[in-house]
Amino acid sequence: MTQNQEIQLVKRPEAMPTEEHIRMTNTEMPEPGKNEVLLKTVYVSVDPYMRGRMSSAKSYVEPFALNKAISGGVIAQVVESNAESLQPGDVVTGTLPWAKYSTAPAETLRKVNPELGPVTTSLGVLGMPGLTAYFGLTDIGNPKAGETVVVSAAAGAVGSIVVQIAKIYGAHVVGIAGSEEKTRYLTEELGADKAINYKTDNLPEALIESCPDGVDVYFDNVGGEVSDAVYPLLNDHARIPQCGSIATYNDPNAQGPRLQMHIVKSRALIKGFIVGDYQPRFKEGFTKLAEWVGNGKLTYKETIKTGFDQIPEAFFGLFTGENIGKQLVKTAEIE
Template sequence: MNREIHLVKRPEGTPGHEHLAVVENPLPEPQAGEVLLKTLYVSVDPYMRGRMSDGKSYVAPFELNEPLDGGVIAEVTESQDDHFNVGDIVTGVLPWQEYSTAKAESLRKIDPSLGPVTTSLGILGMPGLTAYFGLTDIGKPKAGETLVVSGAAGAVGSTVVQIGKILGLRVVGIAGTDEKTSYVTEKLGADKAINYKTEDVRKAVKTACPDGVDLYFDNVGGSIADAVYPRLNKFARIIQCGAISSYNLTEDKGPRIQTYLIKSSALIQGFIVADYQERFKEGFQHLSKWLKEGQLTYEETITEGFDNIPDAFFGLFKGENIGKQLVKVAEPGPQ
């Protein structure tokens, strides 16, 4: 039998185990043009919280009583397509289940020469591409400018910090523990880091950014964003990547931002990485080059076991991870 994790109830507020269920179904069989895949690693990501609701969004909601899905690394265990052989390691958007079938064209074979396979779900995958295109295309950074990054110790934020330094920016990261702020400065190379749980963020941003803020890469929203807006410089650019602080709130209120935007002639633009799908090759080339040259580093928080996928997901909203949060489900090879 094949274990699957289904969404059985839509959460109002913070999701918990009562909203998910482990279901057993017969092992799927690949048809012509498909492969049978054994799940090795599962990516859990904040955007999945939005898909648990049925409101209008940029991606369809998860269906009730069906498996959730997301980025997965898997091994081909049976192939009905000439493009893949048994033993190939691939990545794609796949369901949260131990075994699944997929059409060959929906999968990408992982090149192990570029780094550990897990990087395909992190710095050489969706988070890395999100960081690259958000900062370079929307931010249009110029050497010497000041960049502030919220969620700076996460998968996207940690990459933004490093790309900012590569491009000659002064970088200030915001994170939620002393361990994370040390990581942001000592390993990622940020000039300053702010612990939003122990510091007055508005005062800390003013101190850390004496010449103001030219770019704000926002992964968090909420009160942290409220503290950054008063420091915006003329023609500042705000890259609105996420708002994890409000994902589990049923009601969210805050200061009005329009006055700050008008006074600074600032640009704010939201985006999703799929907007840049036709340019993924460009982003991948830059990221893989910087990684090979040692200009980029990464951290992974890896939880073990299929049954622990929900807890790893819930932990994102408590700030439990540093870098990319993954769940290791199985080892490659016969099973």
């Protein structure tokens, strides 16, 4: 069997992560212990939250260790098994290292159900991004028919699903993205009522025009100047699911206007969340998302690079807006 490779974090970035912060290194082939399996990585998910784990700052999850493999959502195939619940050839998903081969306890993995859709959906619409969109919007945002829902990073893995679920609930949906290709995707394929290109449009003016009745729900993935433009339009008792703040992840000195005035004036609710908060309800989320995918109410797009060595480039590209939908890297074939 070939020698293993993994991608490690070797230096904590203060701004935009680059090649100097990681290294690809050869390692020994791992051997599974009791109730463990040996896995071949097939697809790797790269996600914005990983940038936070590269920092040593206090957060909701431990930072990545230096000189150790970075980890995240992975689809893998079982090569060897010391667990009764999994057999060689099974396709699973879990939080695994950026490595060509790894081992994991069987109980930490979930078998991928191919009847629900292509295996890649377990890292996208039927995985963490889909669940994030579903629970953040329905539980915190609680959209009602006729309300206005604004979504930042609306063409991304989470945002693109939020847009569609908001339409299922009968909302007037305005998506904010960073290119003409993305804004066309939002209106022509996802059904958004309006789409704004924050890089070329006058964002405050475009928001006023697109949200004539104000904003009832703001699903925020980016923070920064985009959010600064949304807050003045909040209606009374608006709801803000705070999913991310990608605009500030690489700017340690990020500053912005004071938000408290807008929150008090509108009596809005702003709640930060992570998808793990909803783990007891994951079955509910999977069931509803699979139902919508199955009946065509929910579509998805994937941006897939090929090659284990493409993982860093795919990750860095998240912060320059390269991807539409879910960004994945295919590292091997399923046999």
